[in-house]
Amino acid sequence: MRPESVPLLVVALLLIAAQPGVETVTTVVGGSEDIETGADAVVVLDGTVTVESGTTVDSSLYVLGGTAHIDGTVDGRVVQLSGNLTAGADARVTGSVDVYGGTQAVASGASVPVSVVAEPLTQERSPAEAAGILLMQAVGLALVGGLVGRRYPDLLANVGHSMRHHPVVSGTVGVLATVTLLALFVFMAFTIVLIPVTVLGLVGGLVVFLYAYVCVGYLVGHRLQPDRPGLATAAGAVAFLVGSELLGYVPVVGGLVPLLVLLTAVGAAVVTYFGLRRFQPPRLGAVEDG
Amino acid sequence: MQFTEFVRQRRWPTVVGYGLFVAVLAAGYYYNLTFVQLGLIDLGTRLVGLTRFQVSIGMAALALVAVVVALVTGVALDRYGLSTDLRAKLRVLWGVIVVQLALTLTAPVLASPAQFGGWIVLCAASIGVGMPTTFSLVVDLVPVADRGPVAAAATAAAYFLANVYPTQWEIESFSIIMSAAMAPAVLVLGYLAFRENALVDALAGTHERPSFGIGRFCRPNRVRTGSYAFLSALALMFGVYFIDSLGFLRIIETPAYIYTSWQSPDFGVHLLIGGVHVVTAVMAGVLYTNFGRRWLFLLVFGLFGFTHLMYVFDVRAGIGDAPLLMPLFYAGAVSFYTVLNFAIWPDMSTPETIGRHSAIGVGIAGFLATFLSTAVVLYIKSESVGLARHLTIVDALSLLFFFLVLVTVYAHRMVRLAHQRGEPS
Numbered sequence: 001m002r003p004e005s006v007p008l009l010v011v012a013l014l015l016i017a018a019q020p021g022v023e024t025v026t027t028v029v030g031g032s033e034d035i036e037t038g039a040d041a042v043v044v045l046d047g048t049v050t051v052e053s054g055t056t057v058d059s060s061l062y063v064l065g066g067t068a069h070i071d072g073t074v075d076g077r078v079v080q081l082s083g084n085l086t087a088g089a090d091a092r093v094t095g096s097v098d099v100y101g102g103t104q105a106v107a108s109g110a111s112v113p114v115s116v117v118a119e120p121l122t123q124e125r126s127p128a129e130a131a132g133i134l135l136m137q138a139v140g141l142a143l144v145g146g147l148v149g150r151r152y153p154d155l156l157a158n159v160g161h162s163m164r165h166h167p168v169v170s171g172t173v174g175v176l177a178t179v180t181l182l183a184l185f186v187f188m189a190f191t192i193v194l195i196p197v198t199v200l201g202l203v204g205g206l207v208v209f210l211y212a213y214v215c216v217g218y219l220v221g222h223r224l225q226p227d228r229p230g231l232a233t234a235a236g237a238v239a240f241l242v243g244s245e246l247l248g249y250v251p252v253v254g255g256l257v258p259l260l261v262l263l264t265a266v267g268a269a270v271v272t273y274f275g276l277r278r279f280q281p282p283r284l285g286a287v288e289d290g
Numbered sequence: 291m292q293f294t295e296f297v298r299q300r301r302w303p304t305v306v307g308y309g310l311f312v313a314v315l316a317a318g319y320y321y322n323l324t325f326v327q328l329g330l331i332d333l334g335t336r337l338v339g340l341t342r343f344q345v346s347i348g349m350a351a352l353a354l355v356a357v358v359v360a361l362v363t364g365v366a367l368d369r370y371g372l373s374t375d376l377r378a379k380l381r382v383l384w385g386v387i388v389v390q391l392a393l394t395l396t397a398p399v400l401a402s403p404a405q406f407g408g409w410i411v412l413c414a415a416s417i418g419v420g421m422p423t424t425f426s427l428v429v430d431l432v433p434v435a436d437r438g439p440v441a442a443a444a445t446a447a448a449y450f451l452a453n454v455y456p457t458q459w460e461i462e463s464f465s466i467i468m469s470a471a472m473a474p475a476v477l478v479l480g481y482l483a484f485r486e487n488a489l490v491d492a493l494a495g496t497h498e499r500p501s502f503g504i505g506r507f508c509r510p511n512r513v514r515t516g517s518y519a520f521l522s523a524l525a526l527m528f529g530v531y532f533i534d535s536l537g538f539l540r541i542i543e544t545p546a547y548i549y550t551s552w553q554s555p556d557f558g559v560h561l562l563i564g565g566v567h568v569v570t571a572v573m574a575g576v577l578y579t580n581f582g583r584r585w586l587f588l589l590v591f592g593l594f595g596f597t598h599l600m601y602v603f604d605v606r607a608g609i610g611d612a613p614l615l616m617p618l619f620y621a622g623a624v625s626f627y628t629v630l631n632f633a634i635w636p637d638m639s640t641p642e643t644i645g646r647h648s649a650i651g652v653g654i655a656g657f658l659a660t661f662l663s664t665a666v667v668l669y670i671k672s673e674s675v676g677l678a679r680h681l682t683i684v685d686a687l688s689l690l691f692f693f694l695v696l697v698t699v700y701a702h703r704m705v706r707l708a709h710q711r712g713e714p715s
Contacts, residue, residue: 029613169580172573176589183615184596187603271581276707281580284434284501285509 008064008081009045010198013189015079016041019060026059028066035059041076044068044083053090060095063102070112078112080104087112138241142234144210145217149233155275156218156233162268162279163219169281171260174267181205211274212265216240292433292501303492307431310482312440314383315632316447317475318424321468323452325394326352326413329464333397337461338406342543346668348406352414353661357653359418364649367426373645376430376494379423380483386420387479391472398465418653425648428636429497434506435579441632442575445625449567453560453621459553497641505637507583513638515646520638524655526587527634529691530627531659533594537684538620539667541601544677551617559614563621570622574629586630588695593623595688598681605678631656 221236334345
């Protein structure tokens with residue numbers, strides 16, 4: 001599963017949770033599958049799912065990636081968030097077909113009542129729009145960074161210390177925690193019952209990343225203005241944001257470097273209990289006789 | 291790492307000592323992982339004609355004999371002062387390798403259950419002798435500060451090789467590669483053990499230096515065999531091995547999972563799993579060096595819990611190919627605990643206790659746990675328990691251990707820190 005599918009998956013699972021009568025969900029993450037019967041909802045993350053001609057599937061279909069090809073009858077709802085939706089001349093969908101994004105190819109004669117609910121989310125932004133969004137992010141970060149930096153400089157100092165003096169440990173913990181927790185929350189969402197926990201977890205994850213951003217900001221800004229931690233953190237966070245944007249123009253490395261820095265900050269936050277104490281790796285103690 | 295200092299100072303015997311330990315440990319583990327654990331199933335079922343059930347009983351017997359021999363060997367190593375005699379340990383290891391070479395060469399020609407049984411007893415005895423002897427080399431060859439990275443290197447090498455070659459779990463494939471690797475090892479180890487040489491002379495007294503001999507958790511006070519520290523580590527490691535075997539023995543019998551991962555016809559999948567083993571072993575080496583042992587146990591139980599959660603989910607809901615994410619997480623969890631297992635027993639030991647502690651640690655936590663989990667798997671299968679329910683039990687055990695360790699470590703500590711913060715200084 002591609003990482004960019006995660007937000008779509010959460011949205012899809014929320015939609016599924018809101019749909020009455022859905023208790024079981026199956027997922028397709030790759031390869032080619034013919035759907036015959038099974039769960040109340042089928043989520044297509046990748047690969048190709050086909051509803052064969054002459055068959056009737058009593059499941060709702062959620063397309064997040066890959067291709068869903070309908071030649072038979074879907075006795076349920078079809079929701080497309082991304083990917084491809086194709087329908088042959090004999091295709092029939094009894095419920096609604098809600099399209100939020102992706103591409104569609106519906107043959108004439110197919111009974112597939114497509115209703116475009118929203119325009120695709122991935123639109124090219126104009127330079128002015130991009131600058132506006134960056135400005136809003138910068139203002140938001142500056143406010144949060146300034147507030148946290150002024151009230152809790154000691155916490156940020158501890159996280160910053162771990163980033164500077166123990167980057168390998170912090171990076172390792174950051175990568176491990178992020179990958180594991182992300183996968184955990186996604187899998188929790190599949191249980192339907194735990195979707196609220198997933199949403200909470202992802203919100204919590206965003207807060208942690210925001211905190212990590214602020215910590216990086218503190219680390220950057222503290223060098224410029226050590227006496228005013230609030231201002232320094234705000235300026236540093238904005239500088240990191242703008243620097244990351246500029247680095248983004250460099251292929252591959254440009255996106256990777258800020259991500260690694262942020263993951264290191266996440267790891268540093270974890271190993272310092274979010275700054276409550278300074279991280280000190282164990283040292284070999286002295287030896288006593290006997 | 292002290293290793294880089296040794297290289298800078300051109301202390302070549304010490305540098306070669308690192309390589310020797312990694313090679314011996316990785317080769318021994320590779321032999322155990324591939325030839326014994328996987329090759330034995332093929333040997334028993336295909337060549338000897340036993341049922342899968344009978345082979346499982348044979349494997350359980352192997353684990354039981356190995357633990358008894360390991361305990362006897364470990365105690366003997368310490369009692370007779372062999373743990374502090376590098377040359378004696380190398381001689382014992384040479385004998386073990388010679389026996390294992392003979393076992394490896396004769397394995398493909400076994401034809402009857404009696405021969406199979408005798409072969410298992412000899413194999414178990416060689417493993418039982420070899421394991422504590424290999425571990426006891428650490429006090430001569432690896433400084434305490436570098437035990438995490440060295441354990442990581444041995445783990446990475448063993449698992450990467452085991453995943454990359456052989457890709458077919460057949461005794462003939464295992465026999466060829468093992469014999470080819472063991473023959474030169476017999477010569478090299480024989481030379482080091484029986485001929486006067488500068489390398490062994492230079493390394494022979496290293497264990498007397500505290501930086502090599504006294505384990506990390508023996509500072510300032512030695513860890514006693516009956517202490518809470520040792521027994522709690524033993525119980526946790528027992529749990530890790532038990533959970534791993536309980537889940538893995540069932541997963542490898544499920545074609546939908548095994549032929550898309552460890553037995554995949556696609557070599558790229560083998561390479562990917564091997565690569566994940568390497569990366570996670572390195573991560574584990576970093577974490578072991580920088581955190582207490584309970585953190586790594588927490589991580590291992592958490593990863594096993596999560597991995598089995600994914601398997602359970604897939605059994606119940608999946609309709610497509612089994613996601614590769616599951617074996618990759620599994621590989622990560624295995625690498626983490628293997629690094630921990632390689633490093634923790636030497637770090638709870640001194641040159642006087644290394645034989646006993648490593649024998650108890652690996653014997654009880656490793657072999658006995660494997661024996662018991664095999665027995666439990668056989669019982670569960672005889673009760674016709676389905677795959678989903680089986681993996682749910684494994685998952686529940688992992689999560690229980692995870693929760694117990696979590697509560698005793700992080701939550702307690704965080705509350706304490708928060709209280710300290712609130713108190714006037």
